[in-house]
Amino acid sequence: MASTGGFNRAKMRDPKRMLNQSQKDKWSDVIGNLGQTNMQxxxxxxxxxxxxxxxxxxxxxxxxxxxxxxxxxxxxxxxxxxxxxxxxxxxxxxxxxxxxxxxxxxxxxxxxxxxxxxxxxxxxxxxxxxxxxxxxxxxxxxADVILFLYRDRYYNKESQNNSLEVIVSKNRNGQVGTVEVNYSEKTGAILG
Structure with missing residues (x-):
């Protein structure tokens, strides 16, 4: 819900009180979109x-x-x-x-x-x-693939680096290495 709708995960604990009106209006659309995924x-x-x-x-x-x-x-x-x-x-x-x-x-x-x-x-x-x-x-x-996630900001609170490193440590059918992506700490979304 948070990453799909762009909602702050902390505010989702009490969405009725903590989300603004435009987020509340968006809420049912996000649920509808997620419902179409057949996610169980x-x-x-x-x-x-x-x-x-x-x-x-x-x-x-x-x-x-x-x-x-x-x-x-x-x-x-x-x-x-x-x-x-x-x-x-x-x-x-x-x-x-x-x-x-x-x-x-x-x-x-x-x-x-x-x-x-x-x-x-x-x-x-x-x-x-x-x-x-x-x-x-x-x-x-x-395992065919082993991935690790690393955020410098998790260990170094003063860091301005908001990226998330996806570390491919094992890949039975491909290369290993690290990919850096933009990450929203508030929503948990990968931004690109």
């Missing part, structure tokens, strides 16, 4: 891969002429099929392999967010690297 949000915590597969299969039957794009927020919130005695590395390995299999079976992209460990905070250069991904071995192995 399943926000139940601790979903399993089997539940995600079932929901994806249902969506594919509901919209047979459209290929889904699955966005998962985030990797370690997925419940694995086994407990592995609390061994998080084995759990992440199972989940990572299952996501890769799901992408192949449904022939669709699966975008999965993952947390970074704290080692990035202790370095002078705060740009993330693949070794910063929690339980990174299986994620590095299974």
């Amino acid at each position: 949000i399943f926000d139940g915590a601790g979903q399993t891969i089997a539940e995600m597969r079932a929901k994806t299969r249902k969506l594919m039957h509901q919209f047979p002429d459209k290929k889904p794009i699955l966005c998962i927020d985030y990797l370690t919130l997925i419940t694995s099929s086994q407990v592995y005695g609390g061994n998080s590395h084995q759990q992440v390995t199972e989940i990572s392999k299952s996501l890769k299999t799901m992408a192949k079976d449904f022939d669709c992209p699966v975008i999965c967010l993952a947390q970074l460990n704290r080692s990035v905070e202790s370095r002078a250069d705060k740009r993330p690297m693949m070794s910063d991904i929690r339980e990174s071995g299986s994620v590095e192995q299974d």
Whole structure:
């Protein structure tokens, strides 16, 4: 809603009180436009891969002429099929392999967010690297593309740099490198 409509994300917590009249007038148009995307949000915590597969299969039957794009927020919130005695590395390995299999079976992209460990905070250069991904071995192995986001202004509040760096650390079918884009901190929109 924020990036599509150009709304300040902080003001969206109470849009009735915090948005001006022109933004309120625009609100229903933005909802209408987003409604045409057939976007589905399943926000139940601790979903399993089997539940995600079932929901994806249902969506594919509901919209047979459209290929889904699955966005998962985030990797370690997925419940694995086994407990592995609390061994998080084995759990992440199972989940990572299952996501890769799901992408192949449904022939669709699966975008999965993952947390970074704290080692990035202790370095002078705060740009993330693949070794910063929690339980990174299986994620590095299974992912076709690994992207990191970096904003200098996040770490350096005096910085006038409003750009967002999209760091392509792994690209199985293409080049790696960094792309700098304009970013609106208030709306979360990529401006070009």
